[in-house]
Amino acid sequence: MTSAAIATQGLTRRFGALTAVEDVNLRVAPGQFFGFLGPNGAGKSTTIKMLTGLLAPTAGRIEILGLDLAANSIEVKRQIGVVPEGMALFGRLTGAEYLNFVGRMYGLDRETAAKRAAELLDFMQLADQPKKLVTDYSHGMQKKLALAAAVIHGPKILFLDEPFEGVDAIASGTLKAMLQSMISRGATIFLTSHVLEIVERLCSHLAIIHRGRLVAQGSLEELRAGVEAQAAAALPSDGGQAAAVAAPGEKLTLEEIFLRIVGGARPADQELSWLS
């Protein structure tokens, strides 16, 4: 398990009788923009919590930048940034105070923390109301602040749990610009999201988790090829013509790939007939 930015081996997490994540073997190379997908309750957040030290695995091993997370948790935490579920903000601080606080928690000196906080607030367009408390920020502003806090110490790996959830197009654009600039400078990003269009546009590599098990992993092209090959193998009698899952000349979208891998949606038109 070396030379990967993130690598897991047999990663498992049980909650009593429920196995939330089972035997997950992930491998994320340095510099990859990695999308980690799955339906609700599939185990995405549990996995990201284990990778960032917020949750202990029941079994398995996690290596971040070649370091065993269990044995070197402080050293690993110095090199990663996290936007966890719920964003981990302190509501009764101002944005600047919060960034200052997080910067110093990551070992930055007072002056550097303040300087970077000012730059980040400016970049994220949060500098207009310096005395506003975080609790009074809109959801999008909070997301931007959480991302700013996650990068203030210049991490080599960034873990983002649903960074685009509830974010408007303008804020989303700012977030994407920052993430792409990090990738261009060699950082690794591990992201979970339900917004598949954004994942398709941003991520070079993907993994899909379903019912706690990793069901697909690779580049988007590899996943697409896999789905098409599977479809072709399922209907060999017509020479693979019926298995052309996308119109001629068109590629399968990530949403189509995702739905084929984890199972289709149920038609709602015959249910909940009382809905107007």
Added chain:
Amino acid sequence: MAELTFAPGVREQLAAIGRVRWQLFVNSLRTLRGRLELVSHIFITLGFAAGGIGGLVASGAGAYYVVSSGKTEWLAVILWPIFLFWQLFPVVATAFTENFDTSNLLRFPLSYSSFALIRIVYGSLEPATMLSSLWLLGVAVGVAMASPSLFPWAALALLLFAAVNILLARMVFSWVERWLAQRRTREILGVLFLLFIISFQLIGPLMSRYGRSAHPDLRQFAERVLPIQRLLPPGTAASAVASAAGGDYAIAAGTLAILGIYGAAIFCFLHLRLRAQFHGENLSEAPALAESSGERGIVRAGWSLPGIPGSVAAIFEKEIRYLSRSGPMLFTLIMPVFILFIFRLTPSTSHRSSGSFLGGSSDMAFPIGAAYSLLILTNMVYNNFGPEGAGVQVYFTAPVPIRSVMLAKNLAHSTILALEMVLVWIGASLIYKPPALATTLATLSGILFALPVNLTVGNLLSISSPKKIDYGTFGRQRASNTTVFASFGVQIVVVGLAAITLMAARSFDRIWLATVVFLIFAVVAWIVYATVLKGIDHMAFGHREELIAELTRTS
């Protein structure tokens, strides 16, 4: 579109909320922590029940005595303490007060009347209302036993009195919450309180000047105060019953009407707050703060504490900033001085004393204030992750050991306690007299012992039994039942030990002996504190899942 048959009855909505609270309680029993909470809750309830039943018997016997001896007007002597307890206990003992957050009810098709009723009914489900209602029941039974024909009048007067109390408590809570939420009104309240403190300096000279010439014993005092107190709810309720006892039914009815007018007037003030809440009022300081321009683009560097690592200084700064923005918590911190005022106003039962409680032992004012300061810190020290909410995750993702986090929080709380000590010392000096040097040293060494004991147990409970609290809302700073129960146990042992030591040293007229004993205890306590702190990371990582789950949950 289908027919909308919304606007279900108020009764159904109240029942639905009752059911959901019951389901929340039942679901909470699925975890070990939830079951521990229940056990603690039972013990706390038993404690309150003992107080309630004891008070019921005492108030019943008292009511029986005054009615059967023809002094029905003296019912006021029973009703006044009940009134004061009802109104002051929720403010003084916030550890037992839980203010039900109804803001999320606004998304349901709730009429204003339903909303107001829910706020009043569920807001009243707290110990002060329960106990006081029991005591009023005792009064009613006592009156009925002494004079059965008086019971309907007594029942009506006491019901009205209870309604006035419930409405007044809700009104005071909601207005204090409103005033404390904004900086300007908070500052005005602070100045008023300061003036209130200073005015108490006049009590001593006034008492010595007028008190001696009038020889005020309890009866004379009561005779002078009776006409005034009759105008206030406890006196009005007692007067109504007394008038009925004397056969003046018209006056009794008129007096009850006055009580009703009190209730209506209080409800009007409460209505102003409830209406604002119903229309989605946000008590945040944001608008006022946003208006002030600030310096765009400039971020001031964080605090620097000499000899303290940057991460610890950052957490210390965050703790102090949080506290300084919490009106309710700041309000709680002035309570120790307030308690000294209450003692100053409470008549002494001792012949030795000079009129007020502690009058003959005024050197004990500082130790008592100091002990109460420790009690006040309970909510912070014993649930020190509570105000973080989802922010607690930062401590587990940042490269900082949890022992550093705890150390920073302990440092902040110790600083607050030190400031409290100064405030209490000044308060005791102004209200009574400056504490003697020996008493001051003994108290400080006692605090040096009590502080590490509280911090040690507080750190352990903060990890094992956390509860999300809201620093910004009055009455929502309540720790878990397990924490309240355990912290009370610790306080009883520590304060009891300190009191016995202090009293023993005082009886030998060797206060310095207490200082020596406390310092020996303190050394042991600090060693235990350091040992526990050293191993706290292991415990924190063992409990991180429950800790994060509890503090990040949204309801």
